[in-house]
Amino acid sequence: MRVGILGAGQLARMIALAGTPLGLEFIFLDPSADACANKLGEPLIGDYNDPKLLAQLAERADVVTYEFENVPAEVAEFLASHTQVHPAPKALAIAQDRLLEKTFFHDIDIPTPAYAAVDSLESLEQAMTTLCYPAILKSRTQGYDGKGQSLLKSADDLKSAWELLQGVPAVVEAFVPFNREVSIIAVRSVSGEIVFYPLSENLHRGGILRVSECRADDPMQQQAESYVSRLLEELDYVGVLALELFEMDGHLVANEFAPRVHNSGHWTIEGAETSQFENHLRAILDLPLGSTAPVGNAAMVNFIGGLPKTEELLAIPHAHLHLYDKAPRKGRKVAHATVRAESREQLSELVKKLAALADQVDDS
Amino acid sequence: MRVGILGAGQLARMIALAGTPLGLEFIFLDPSADACANKLGEPLIGDYNDPKLLAQLAERADVVTYEFENVPAEVAEFLASHTQVHPAPKALAIAQDRLLEKTFFHDIDIPTPAYAAVDSLESLEQAMTTLCYPAILKSRTQGYDGKGQSLLKSADDLKSAWELLQGVPAVVEAFVPFNREVSIIAVRSVSGEIVFYPLSENLHRGGILRVSECRADDPMQQQAESYVSRLLEELDYVGVLALELFEMDGHLVANEFAPRVHNSGHWTIEGAETSQFENHLRAILDLPLGSTAPVGNAAMVNFIGGLPKTEELLAIPHAHLHLYDKAPRKGRKVAHATVRAESREQLSELVKKLAALADQVDDS
Secondary structure, rough: OOOEOOOHHHHHHHHHHHHHHOOOEEEEEOOOOOOOOOHHHHHHHHHHOHHHHHHHHHOOOOEEEEOOOOOOOOOOOHHHHOEOOOOOOOHHHHHOHHHHHHHHHHHHHOOOOOOOEOHHHHHHHHHHOOOOEEEEEEEEOOOOOOOEEHHHHHHHHHHHHHHHHHOOOOOEEEEEOOOEEEEEEEEEEOOOOOOEEEEEEEEEEOEEEEEEEEEOOOOHHHHHHHHHHHHHHHOOOOOEEEEEEEEEEEEEEEEEEEEOOHHHHOOOOEEEOOOOHHHHHHHHOOOOOOOOOOOOEEEEEEEEEOOOOOOHHOOHHHHHHOOOOOOOOOOOEEEEEEEOOHHHHHHHHHHHHHHHHHHHOOOO | OHHHHHHEOOOHHHHHHHHHHOEEEEEEEEEEOOOOOHOOEEEOOOOOOOOOHHHHHHHHHHEEEEOOOOOHHHHHHHHHHHHHHHHOOOHHHHHHHHHHHHHHOOOOOOOOEEEEEEEOOHHHHHHOOOOOOOOEEEOOOOOOOOEEEEOOHHHHHHHHHHHOOOOOOOEEEEEOOOOOOEEEEEOOOOOEEEEEEOOEEEEEEOOEEEEEEEEOOOOOOOHHHHHHHHHHHHOOOOOEEEEEEEOOOEEEEEEEHHHHHHHHOOHHHHHHHHHHHHHHHHOOOOOOOOOOOOOEEEEEEEEEEEOOOOOHHHHHOOOEEEOOOOOOOOOEEEEEEEEEEOOOHHHHHHHHHHHHHHHHHOOO
């Protein structure tokens, strides 16, 4: 069985590492000959919309999936008309457009921050007559890790924020004074079997995820499961989906969803009975889904922009290193470490040590 | 950092899968272009004693290791004189010759079954005047999975057993009426750091390992650690070493040791904080060794000669499949499954289910 993946970055790499012991083979389409998953399968090197390469991918792969949501609609449609693609193009189309995404959340009764569509300075000014400051202006598409976003503190910020977007359609949303950020990783198979991981509690800095911690028995688990179930069912979704949420005083508000394996679920490699990567594969191949039960108390720390010395990291008890084989570069995720501990207290200490190492090499 | 491995079978494959997240690259020397680790690194295809390939391996790898003990002495010596090789040739030389091995155990006060060297029918007859029946005649070299062994029930069996060996030097040893078979996996790094895994309790059938179960807090742990420590220190050993032992009424008797990662340690992939494969790499690269603490109650079941249907296996809760990407063939190890459970009782039930699947496809 051969799995095709659009993209050959670290998510594809971790999918391939999880799938190799299941006897799966991989074929990747990525513009970069150096993409870090390439060594773990057969690389097709070229643009994501190269018709020849897409035809090869569709022909050679038994099922196609992807590691990012910004797949051009025509590419997703082409692949879906030639082979099995999971998740389906509809989920991609919604996830890659913040306005469609928020509208979809609204339509299926998942709460979101107040928001409005913006396609001109006038419409932004108009929107801010009903939304309160501070608010955030975000491009509808292509945003990730905080890119394409501006904080609006007062009416004085509107013109410069809009100009920064260079005319691309946008959405403005109320800033949510959240208590914490969480995400739920859920999986739905071709047959409709659904499993949920325990909530991840996430810490961002500079718009980039830094630390995720598994929160078994979190009081918000049930509410998160109810929202993400609705997403999975309404989209007839197949694969792993990550829903990012803000918690405000015991209520969850949806931020965005990712139709793929997700950075906030990397702790599942060691910290769950079955990793998100293996379960994504099981889901798209219609195999029984694996248990999502937590294994100990687990957390993950991202390494951004630089790498710690391997010997320093591995000297931290229970630390597991996951290097992505990517050249360090400002703001680039180059590795993560997961850690499992017997108690929450021990976990906090280990996370502090890892985060200190991460801060030393972080140039962002 | 590039690690060279002599052999590209399932052990090399699992080493490479463990090492890829550590940012390591691999180069394999194996006679078979289809060897199952080849896809996870750079394959050198040819004989183990091909001087050109060995020179390439020595030049391109920062450190060389192997997945089997039957490396010709001149190959091990050649590599050791050109690059770092772990474990060192001495451990190989001893492990590949049952007489040297037993003599070495004897010299460092590790108990063994009574034994004698055999190089003719006369010497076999002579030996059996002091050893009791039943006894086992084994070729000194090249034996694995019960190959090259004959059970001697009475003096009537001596001639035919000797003839079966076709004149190769042998060793005859007393049959040990053991209560159980166990093994201990130990690791020693270049710096001399040593860690031990909890004992594996092993079930063989037809000379082939079928099931290994992690026995945390086993009363024999300390005795096993004391014996294997002696081996590691006396050999100035670097890497993973597996010592197979018989237990008779609270005493351990050494059967043999393997100077490499070992089938009875495959449960460590999911069942220990750090797998034997990762710790072998940490040891030979002189990195801090990882914790060997058990994670839940873990066991492993081998699939010999045939493969279960993936969907049937993955439907067993907590089962983790490790396919070796090898064509099924009589008596050939083609996969294993590990399983973790919260209690020993639950573990027993899950092992029974896995073993039933294994028996269905087993043609041996």
